[in-house]
Amino acid sequence: xxxxxxxxxxxxxxxxxxxxxxxxxxxxxxxxxxxxxxxxxxxxxxxxxxxxxxxxxxxxxxxxxxxxxxxxxxxxxxxxxxxxxxxxxxxxxxxxxxxxxxxxxxxxxxxxxxxxxxxxxxxxxxxxxxxxxxxxxxxxxxxxxxxxxxxxxxxxxxxxxxxxxxxxxxxxxxxxxxxxxxxxxxxxxxxxxxxxxxxxxxxxxxxxxxxxxxxxxxxxxxxxxxxxxxxxxxxxxxxxxxxxxxxxxxxxxxxxxxxxxxxxxxxxxxxxxxxxxxxxxxxxxxxxxxxxxxxxxxxxxxxxxxxxxx
Amino acid sequence: xxxxxxxxxxxxxxxxxxxxxxxxxxxxxxxxxxxxxxxxxxxxxxxxxxxxxxxxxxxxxxxxxxxxxxxxxxxxxxxxxxxxxxxxxxxxxxxxxxxxxxxxxxxxxxxxxxxxxxxxxxxxxxxxxxxxxxxxxxxxxxxxxxxxxxxxxxxxxxxxxxxxxxxxxxxxxxxxxxxxxxxxxxxxxxxxxxxxxxxxxxxxxxxxxxxxxxxxxxxxxxxxxxxxxxxxxxxxxxxxxxxxxxxxxxxxxxxxxxxxxxxxxxxxxxxxxxxxxxxxxxxxxxxxxxxxxxxxxxxxxxxxxxxxxxxxxxxxxxxxxxxxxxxxxxxxxxxxxxxxxxxxxxxxxxxxxxxxxxxxxxxxxxxxxxxxxxxxx
Numbered sequence: 001x002x003x004x005x006x007x008x009x010x011x012x013x014x015x016x017x018x019x020x021x022x023x024x025x026x027x028x029x030x031x032x033x034x035x036x037x038x039x040x041x042x043x044x045x046x047x048x049x050x051x052x053x054x055x056x057x058x059x060x061x062x063x064x065x066x067x068x069x070x071x072x073x074x075x076x077x078x079x080x081x082x083x084x085x086x087x088x089x090x091x092x093x094x095x096x097x098x099x100x101x102x103x104x105x106x107x108x109x110x111x112x113x114x115x116x117x118x119x120x121x122x123x124x125x126x127x128x129x130x131x132x133x134x135x136x137x138x139x140x141x142x143x144x145x146x147x148x149x150x151x152x153x154x155x156x157x158x159x160x161x162x163x164x165x166x167x168x169x170x171x172x173x174x175x176x177x178x179x180x181x182x183x184x185x186x187x188x189x190x191x192x193x194x195x196x197x198x199x200x201x202x203x204x205x206x207x208x209x210x211x212x213x214x215x216x217x218x219x220x221x222x223x224x225x226x227x228x229x230x231x232x233x234x235x236x237x238x239x240x241x242x243x244x245x246x247x248x249x250x251x252x253x254x255x256x257x258x259x260x261x262x263x264x265x266x267x268x269x270x271x272x273x274x275x276x277x278x279x280x281x282x283x284x285x286x287x288x289x290x291x292x293x294x295x296x297x298x299x300x301x302x303x304x305x306x307x308x309x310x
Numbered sequence: 311x312x313x314x315x316x317x318x319x320x321x322x323x324x325x326x327x328x329x330x331x332x333x334x335x336x337x338x339x340x341x342x343x344x345x346x347x348x349x350x351x352x353x354x355x356x357x358x359x360x361x362x363x364x365x366x367x368x369x370x371x372x373x374x375x376x377x378x379x380x381x382x383x384x385x386x387x388x389x390x391x392x393x394x395x396x397x398x399x400x401x402x403x404x405x406x407x408x409x410x411x412x413x414x415x416x417x418x419x420x421x422x423x424x425x426x427x428x429x430x431x432x433x434x435x436x437x438x439x440x441x442x443x444x445x446x447x448x449x450x451x452x453x454x455x456x457x458x459x460x461x462x463x464x465x466x467x468x469x470x471x472x473x474x475x476x477x478x479x480x481x482x483x484x485x486x487x488x489x490x491x492x493x494x495x496x497x498x499x500x501x502x503x504x505x506x507x508x509x510x511x512x513x514x515x516x517x518x519x520x521x522x523x524x525x526x527x528x529x530x531x532x533x534x535x536x537x538x539x540x541x542x543x544x545x546x547x548x549x550x551x552x553x554x555x556x557x558x559x560x561x562x563x564x565x566x567x568x569x570x571x572x573x574x575x576x577x578x579x580x581x582x583x584x585x586x587x588x589x590x591x592x593x594x595x596x597x598x599x600x601x602x603x604x605x606x607x608x609x610x611x612x613x614x615x616x617x618x619x620x621x622x623x624x625x626x627x628x629x630x631x632x633x634x635x636x637x638x639x640x641x642x643x644x645x646x647x648x649x650x651x652x653x654x655x656x657x658x659x660x661x662x663x664x665x666x667x668x669x670x671x672x673x674x675x676x677x678x679x680x681x682x683x684x685x686x687x
Contacts, residue, residue, distance in 0.1 A: 056529050058686045078531060086529040092522040109530045 009034040009159055009190035010055065012066025012073060017050050017059060024050045026213035027064070032192055032206075034158075037185050039204030040194040043302050047213040048194040049089060052161045055192070056086045069158050080159075082110070085152035089163040091144045095137025099128055099147055102136050103154060110155035122150045142173025149180060153189075160184065162193040166200065178203050198295045207294075209301055216301060225297050229268045230254075232292040233277055236262040237285040250276035255299045266296045335597070339605040343612070350616045350631070358445040359626025362410040365392040367400045369417035373461055378415060378431060381457035387446035388413075400434075404483060406659045407645060410436050410443060410625060419476070423458065429476035437482035438652045439493045442623035450478045484567075484652045492567065495560045496647040497620040500640045502556060504586055504614050507549050511590025512603040514541050515682070520600055525686065534682040542587045549583035560651075571650030574660040578646035581667035585639045588674040595681035614640040642666040 010032040017025040025047040032038040040048050053059040055068055057077030065072070071079040093102045103122055107115040123129040126146055136147060145165055153160065162181075166174045178200065185191055185205075193204070201207055202221050209217035209224065217224050235243065241258035247265050248256040252272025256265045267273035281287055331337055364382070368375050382388040388411060394400035397414070404412045414432040422429035433450060435443040454474040462475060485492045518524040527537065560566040589610065597603035615621055617631055618640040627635065635641045642663040649655035649663075657664070 053686060058525065058528055060685055060687055081529060081531050084529070086526070088522060088525045088529075090522040092524075092526040094523060095521070106530070109532055111531075 006031070007034045008032065008067070009036075010038075010066075010068050010192060012055065012068070013064060015051065015054055015064035015066070016062045017047075017054060018062055024213055025054070025061075028210060028213070028215045030192075030208055030215065032190055034190050035185060035188050036205040037181060037191040037193065037203075039201045039207045040192055040210065041196070041201055041207060041298060042194075042210035046211050048210055049163055051210065052086070052163050052192065052194060055080075056084050056161050057081050058086075082155075083157050084159045084161060085155070085157035086161045087145075087148050087152045087163060087165050089167065091148060093136050093144075093148055093151060095135065097136060098133050099123070099136055099139070100132035102147065102151060106151045106154050112155055118154060122154055126150050140173075142169045142177070145169055145173070145177055146180070149177065153184060158189065160189055160191045160193075162191065164194050164196065166195065166197065174200070198293065198298070201294050201298075209298065211301060211304075217297075221294055225292055225294060228292065228297040228300060230266050230292040230297055230300055231268065231270050231273055232264055232266040232290050232296050233273065233287050234262060234264060234290040235277065235280065235285050235287050237283075240285050243280060243285075247276060247280070252276045254303060255296060257296075257299065264290075264293075264296055266292055266300060268300075333599075333601070335602045336605060339609065343609070346609075346612065350613065354617060354627045354631035355622045356626035357441060357622055359442055359623045360386045360445070361389045362387060362442070362446055362625055363391040363408065364388040364411040364413060365394050365400055365403045365409040366390055366413045366415065367394040367397060368415045370415060370419055372420040374420045374423055374458060375415045377461050378453075378457050379413075381453060382413065385446075385449045385453075387449050404434055404436050405653055405655060407436065407649060407653075407655075411446065423462075423475050426473070426475075431476055431478045432481070433478055434481045434483050436653075437485040437488060438648050439619070439623055440482075440485060440488035440490060441493075442625060443482070444488070447480055447482075450480060453478055491564045492652060493648065494620075495556075495564045495566050496651050497618075497644050499553060499556045499560075499647055500582065500618070500643045501611075501615060501620055502552060503549055503582060504611060504640055506552065507545055507583060507586040508590040508593070508610060509604065509607045510548070511542060511545055511587050512593040512597065512607045513600050515591065515594035516597050516600050516603045519598075528684060528686065534679055534684055538591055538678065538682065542591060545587055545590075546583055549586070550579075553579055553583075566651055568651055569654030571653070571655045571657075571660070574646055574655060574657040574664065575650035577657070577664055578643055578650070578660070578667060581664065581671055582639060582643040582646075585667060585671040585674060588671060588678055589639075592674055592678040592681060595678060595683075614638050617641070619644055636666075639667055639670045642670075 008031050010030055013029045015025055015028045016023070028047070028051055030051070040052070042048050050059060054061045055073060057073065057080055060074065065074065067073065068080045069083050073080055094105070097105065100119060100123065103119045104115065107118055112118055120129070123132050128143070128147070136144070139147060149165065166177055169177065174197070181191055181193065182203075193200075195201060204221070206220050207218070207224050208215055217227065219227065240263050241261050243263055244256045244258050247253050247263070252267045252269050253265055253276045254267045256263060265273065265277055267276070277287060366379060368379075379390060383390065392403060392409060394403060394412070400412045400414065403409045412434040414434070416430065416432070419429050419431070431453070435447060437443050454476055458475050482488060515524070518527060561568055590607070593606045593610075594603050597606055613634060617627065617635040618624070618638050619635065620640065624632065624635060624641065645663045646660050649660055
């Protein structure tokens with residue numbers, strides 16, 4: 001990052017959105033530098049989708065302001081739309097059109113020139129050139145997502161908004177998908193991607209964590225972990241994973257979660273945490289302090305804020 | 311036998327019932343449809359219409375003429391709404407459909423009655439819908455015996471009992487043989503177009519919303535009018551093909567007269583197809599699921615069939631039902647189609663119906679545009 005004069009692709013302040021009496025997005029401020037991948041995290045119902053929809057003009061914020069790609073997100077929503085690719089949470093291409101037809105439709109809607117060439121190129125890039133005549137509905141989950149990504153980027157947007165693009169997709173397909181996202185970012189595209197997967201969060205340049213409609217953590221993965229002030233102990237040995245229930249009730253323990261046969265116990269008060277695990281500092285258990293993972297941090301963050309059940 | 315469990319049936323039953331009550335529109339429709347059906351069938355529909363608008367051309371002003379008019383009135387079938395001054399004016403009134411009957415009392419009527427010289431009363435009926443006129447025509451049979459009963463005295467009265475003082479000549483105009491198909495087949499054009507076009511387009515936006523493609527569509531630079539025009543254009547083709555098929559079959563299989571009025575007919579078809587599509591689009595912006603869209607379309611189709619004059623004579627309905635009927639585009643479209651094919655009406659005779667269709671198109675399109683959301687708010 002260049003703190004001197006950052007070139008913000010997304011620069012929005014104090015966004016608010018309510019549905020009825022539910023305050024879904026509460027004073028959210030997000031800045032993402034051009035060409036970077038920002039992971040957008042938070043529990044279900046925390047306002048991630050609503051925020052993404054406000055950024056691409058699908059929803060009008062109740063208050064707040066800002067710019068995307070230098071255009072006002074409210075007054076110049078049309079200009080933002082033209083330069084933004086948006087991929088919805090649910091597969092939302094036409095299942096009864098073929099792969100090629102879906103791409104051609106998008107190409108026409110955006111009034112693209114050299115349509116045939118662009119569609120062919122996208123199919124080539126996807127590796128779907130030989131299956132161009134296949135109905136989109138018959139693709140597997142991973143391929144569907146890659147097709148949706150190809151469609152969302154067909155008009156060469158400068159900003160890409162992805163709403164949980166890899167939910168329900170197998171690990172190999174997820175990796176391929178993320179390789180493509182990184183390739184796109186390398187070409188200068190800015191990406192804001194919401195996800196629940198920690199490995200994906202770690203693949204982002206930076207992270208924004210939203211909970212209960214509020215942005216509560218921002219920065220690189222390392223910054224977020226450091227800012228959490230979390231201390232984590234790793235316990236192993238036969239039956240260590242079964243200590244979770246007892247430990248989570250102990251004072252000073254904020255989270256205790258089993259990882260296979262091992263357990264991670266985290267808290268922000270070192271003295272209290274050590275006191276809590278003291279009774280178990282005996283055979284057959286072995287304890288060691290480890291750097292907290294992003295997941296430890298997020299579970300702690302989630303535990304602190306009330307889940308906003310939709 | 312495989313073990314059937316009442317409890318498991320109950321589980322499905324309870325779930326089904328809960329889902330049913332949760333869909334408020336479906337629930338409302340299930341209750342509203344019988345109420346609407348019963349009201350329409352029970353109160354609005356009358357296959358023996360009375361008080362039909364009638365024009366009279368009295369070529370003599372005599373006691374007999376006045377007695378005739380009041381006898382016709384007393385039969386309850388005829389309401390005299392206009393006095394024509396010439397045969398041409400009378401003809402125009404019946405061609406335009408302003409009146410159902412045109413009565414001509416010839417200039418020598420009294421003289422011939424007095425002389426017992428085959429006096430005639432001419433009654434022309436607009437028989438495009440045979441069922442609308444049959445009751446009234448039947449009632450005319452009793453007219454010669456009663457109409458002049460009080461006027462004929464002395465020798466004339468004696469004669470009146472032996473031979474009838476005059477005869478009634480009935481002309482069933484536009485459909486002299488009272489062939490029902492002449493009325494039903496052109497009417498079907500309106501019903502079939504409504505059925506397919508309204509229902510098909512009612513699903514168009516709802517389908518996108520249900521499948522989630524709407525969100526993608528909204529995130530593109532597409533304007534509402536572009537979406538509407540693009541979505542509806544294919545159905546305009548469907549409508550035109552259907553029209554061609556129906557008209558071709560009407561002419562070849564049913565020998566429905568094709569009397570002309572092509573300009574008005576074309577304008578009517580164009581407006582009606584556009585209006586039906588716009589209405590379908592409007593429904594699809596209101597309905598939240600494809601099921602609801604289907605039900606709303608059905609709710610529109612029902613009065614289109616019952617209150618438009620398609621199945622039952624329009625003039626047989628009470629005033630309130632006629633008001634509802636006037637608000638339904640099928641009513642006006644039927645008049646244009648029947649008027650063109652059977653009566654050879656010119657565009658000058660049809661401008662009212664065409665204007666009504668045009669107004670419907672404008673209002674519904676404006677509503678649909680206003681309802682179409684360019685955001686998900």
